[in-house]
Amino acid sequence: MKTNDADVKSVSKRVLKSQFxxxxxxxxxxxxxxxxxxxLRTADVPPSDKVYxxxxxxxxxxxxxxxxxxxxxxxxxxxxxxxxxxxxxxRLPLSQRIAMPDADAVETPLGLLRIDCDTLQKLEQSPLxxxxxxxxxxxxxxxxxxxxxxxxxxxxLLIPLVVGRFDASGASAVARDLQAVADQDxxxxxxxxxxxxxxxxxxxxxxxxxxxxxxxxxxxxxxxIAQRDSGGLLDYCRRTGATICGRxxxxxxxxxxxxxxxxxxxxxxxxxxxxxxxxxxxxxMAVAFVLPSGWSRSNTKSTASTTVSESGLSSSDRRMxxxxxxxxxDFYLKHGRKPTTAELEYSPTPAMETKRGAFVTLHLPGHxxxxxxxxxxxxxxxxxxxxxxxxxxxxxxxxxxAIQPQEWxxxxxxxxxxxxxxxxxxxxxxxxxxxxxxxxxxxKISVFLxxxxxxxxxxxEQTLSHLSQKAGLPSDAWQRNARFHVFEADVFNESTN
Numbered sequence: 341m342k343t344n345d346a347d348v349k350s351v352s353k354r355v356l357k358s359q360f361x362x363x364x365x366x367x368x369x370x371x372x373x374x375x376x377x378x379x380l381r382t383a384d385v386p387p388s389d390k391v392y393x394x395x396x397x398x399x400x401x402x403x404x405x406x407x408x409x410x411x412x413x414x415x416x417x418x419x420x421x422x423x424x425x426x427x428x429x430x431r432l433p434l435s436q437r438i439a440m441p442d443a444d445a446v447e448t449p450l451g452l453l454r455i456d457c458d459t460l461q462k463l464e465q466s467p468l469x470x471x472x473x474x475x476x477x478x479x480x481x482x483x484x485x486x487x488x489x490x491x492x493x494x495x496x497l498l499i500p501l502v503v504g505r506f507d508a509s510g511a512s513a514v515a516r517d518l519q520a521v522a523d524q525d526x527x528x529x530x531x532x533x534x535x536x537x538x539x540x541x542x543x544x545x546x547x548x549x550x551x552x553x554x555x556x557x558x559x560x561x562x563x564x565i566a567q568r569d570s571g572g573l574l575d576y577c578r579r580t581g582a583t584i585c586g587r588x589x590x591x592x593x594x595x596x597x598x599x600x601x602x603x604x605x606x607x608x609x610x611x612x613x614x615x616x617x618x619x620x621x622x623x624x625m626a627v628a629f630v631l632p633s634g635w636s637r638s639n640t641k642s643t644a645s646t647t648v649s650e651s652g653l654s655s656s657d658r659r660m661x662x663x664x665x666x667x668x669x670d671f672y673l674k675h676g677r678k679p680t681t682a683e684l685e686y687s688p689t690p691a692m693e694t695k696r697g698a699f700v701t702l703h704l705p706g707h708x709x710x711x712x713x714x715x716x717x718x719x720x721x722x723x724x725x726x727x728x729x730x731x732x733x734x735x736x737x738x739x740x741x742a743i744q745p746q747e748w749x750x751x752x753x754x755x756x757x758x759x760x761x762x763x764x765x766x767x768x769x770x771x772x773x774x775x776x777x778x779x780x781x782x783x784k785i786s787v788f789l790x791x792x793x794x795x796x797x798x799x800x801e802q803t804l805s806h807l808s809q810k811a812g813l814p815s816d817a818w819q820r821n822a823r824f825h826v827f828e829a830d831v832f833n834e835s836t837n
Contacts (some may be wrong), residue, residue, distance in 0.1 A: 356446040359542045360480050362771055364400040365487060369449040375489045379409030380416070382595045385606055387417040392602075393585075393593055397567075398427070398484040404533070405613050406622040408485070410607040411626025412492045421525035422456050422497040423489060424518065426589035427481035428532065434504025435719060436835045438468055438514060439475030441500055448483070450490045456497035458522070459521050466517045467655045467832060468510070477501040481531040489561075492580035493668055496527075503589045507707075508571035508790045509831065511588065514774060515570075515595035517832070521810060522596070522635040530593050532586020534558045534623035548828040554610060558623050566603040567580040570594040593629075602630040647835045653722075653757060657691050658832045661722070665700055665730040665753050666834075673745050679727075688723035696754045697758035697827070698725035699789060700733045700741070702751050707795075710751055711737040714758075716778065716827065722757055735768060754833035758791050761827040767818065772800055775826035779807045779818060785810035 349548075361367035366375055379401075396411045397404035429439070440463065445454050461470040476482070482500045489496070498544045499521075506514065522528065522572065535554050537543055546553040561582055564573040570591040578588045606626040612618035653661070664686050671679040681687070701713025711733035712831070715725060734743040761778055764770060770777060786807050793803040804818040811817070 345747055354443050355452070356441060356443045356476060358446075358448050359478065360482060360483050363447050364480060364484060365405070366401075372449050372487055373491060375405065376488055377574070377579055379452070380405045380413050380492070382406060382415035383410040383607075385410055385414045388414050388628070388630060389418060390630045390632055391415050391628045392524075392526065392599070392634055393530070393629035394524075394746045395530045395532055395590060395593070395627040396488075397533050397626065398481045398531045398586075399624060400484075400621060401569060403614060403622070405485075405488070406485065407607040407609055407624040407626050408488050411628060412488050414604075414606060414628045415493050415527065418493070418527075420493060420500060420527040420529075422459065423493070423772055424499040424501065424522065424528060425482050426483075426501050426503050426530045426586075427479070428530065428586045429475055429479065429504055430481060430585065431478050431504045432472070432475045432502075434472075434475065434502070434832075436468070436474070436506055436510050437470055437504045438463075438580045439472035439502040439504070440464070440469055441476050442471045442473045444718050446483070446486065446498060446500070448490065450487050450526070452497045453486065453490065456499045459497075459499055459726065462521060463517060463782075465655050466513075467658055468514050468517060471503075472502070476500070485529055490597075493527075497720050498546075503592065504584075506588045506591065507795065508574055508591070508797065509794045511570050511574070511591040512595045513553055514592045514793060516666070518592070519596055519635070520554060524634045526635060528593060528596065530589045532584060532590055534561065534584050534625050536583040536622050537618070537619035540620055541583055543581060545581060548659075550621070551612060554612070554618070554621060554623060558608070560626060562603075562605055562625065565590065565594065566826055568594050568597050568599075568601055568603070571794060584791075587607050588663075597629060598631055598633060598635070600632050604628045604630060621642055639706060647743070648794070653691050653830060657689055658755075659753055660686060660689070660693065661726050661757075662753055662832070662834050664723070665726050665755065668727050668730040669734045669743065669748065672735065673743070673748060684727075686723075688721065692723040693721045696719060696722040696725065697760070698722050698729060699756040699758070699829075700726060700729040700734050701754040701756065703754065704747070704752075705744065711740050711743070713737050714756065716758060716762055718758075718759055720721055726755060738787055747762040753833050754831065756791070756831045759828045761825040763823065767800065767804060767824060768806075770800060770824065770826055772803060774828060776829055777807060778823055778825040778827075779804070779811055780825070781811065781813060781817055781822040783812060784811040788829075791831050800837075 365373040612621035695718040702711040713732035
């Protein structure tokens with residue numbers, strides 16, 4: 341595929357030029373095509389028409405090119421309208437954010453790829469996505485994927501996304517936004533190398549046999565991937581220190597996958613096996629995900645946060661509510677009373693005048709809880725509910741002393757906008773990550789918001805045991821004669837808005 345003058349002239353914004361051709365891979369299109377074709381011929385992978393997602397490495401082609409080619413070969417008989425690439429940020433620190441390019445196309449030695457600007461504009465409506473062109477300067481994790489994908493898939497619309505650091509609930513929120521734009525013509529590619537071992541990476545927790553220990557560490561990560569366990573993978577990296585540069589993009593993909601998705605490890609090697617030097621070693625793995633029903637909306641796992649369209653709150657509504665909560669607490673600290681709407685200088689939008697339950701949660705650095713109070717039933721407009729519960733969380737949570745002016749600048753705010761609760765007949769009807777839970781027994785009641793179980797990485801039984809204890813009941817009280825109501829929440833916070 342070659343770039344022609346008409347293509348270039350039709351691009352209204354800038355074209356992202358190759359930054360690594362001639363260094364990480366060949367800059368000559370003929371030589372580059374021959375190299376990729378040679379790697380593809382080594383692949384002994386039957387093609388599949390049910391693969392809609394891949395994990396591929398992103399080192400120089402001399403190191404990881406063969407593994408990447410084997411991974412892409414599984415879709416060699418397919419054509420996709422668009423390809424979403426989720427890649428880690430190696431240079432620009434990003435927290436709870438996804439960077440999008442301000443460009444219309446990217447160019448490699450194999451030609452021009454148009455960026456799907458329409459889809460980027462849709463994603464921009466989420467507070468998690470921002471146009472941050474600086475995230476693409478000197479970032480190799482997306483570009484390395486492109487020539488192989490071009491050679492195998494031909495032309496497609498590209499959605500290149502540089503991913504920051506996320507916790508489990510944040511990864512789930514991103515997944516929900518991406519589920520809304522993924523369809524049967526979409527391939528999702530996660531760009532990631534696996535274990536980075538050696539003093540240069542600050543990671544050498546074990547000695548001989550190094551090669552076997554690295555393989556064992558990567559096998560453990562793949563076990564979490566095969567279980568489609570987003571939170572489990574993040575926890576595995578925390579527990580083991582596993583230096584998987586694309587752990588956050590992988591976690592997002594795992595949260596996107598339907599329940600019937602199956603992971604297949606296609607290829608694996610390390611730089612140590614190629615160079616003989618295991619004192620400085622990086623692992624490369626290709627994984628394919630078989631989705632029997634494709635990106636089926638009805639078959640995807642539920643997550644803690646709803647999309648903008650489902651919640652009825654736009655990204656600007658969310659930002660305004662967060663600013664409203666902060667200004668309310670600012671005012672109370674100075675004047676010792678609740679402000680009027682005029683004193684806040686905010687007017688509610690129609691969406692914010694809708695009656696909804698809402699919680700306001702306050703955190704200190706390190707995600708340490710500093711206050712959380714709300715109302716489950718829709719008694720007030722969400723505008724009024726946020727004002728009331730911002731004050732209650734900051735000054736009237738009986739578990740904590742009132743917020744003091746000196747600590748207030750370090751406090752972050754999270755808001756959960758709720759749907760009306762409804763009763764379920766059995767604990768088996770509760771979906772972790774989707775449902776907030778109300779437990780009622782013997783006149784005692786306790787509540788968890790949907791994100792609590794996700795953040796604590798509890799399964800259903802653990803969640804209900806903790807919920808029973810919160811109500812002042814034995815940990816197994818939920819198993820007999822308890823009533824359960826569930827609700828859903830649109831969760832948003834200042835770190836992503």
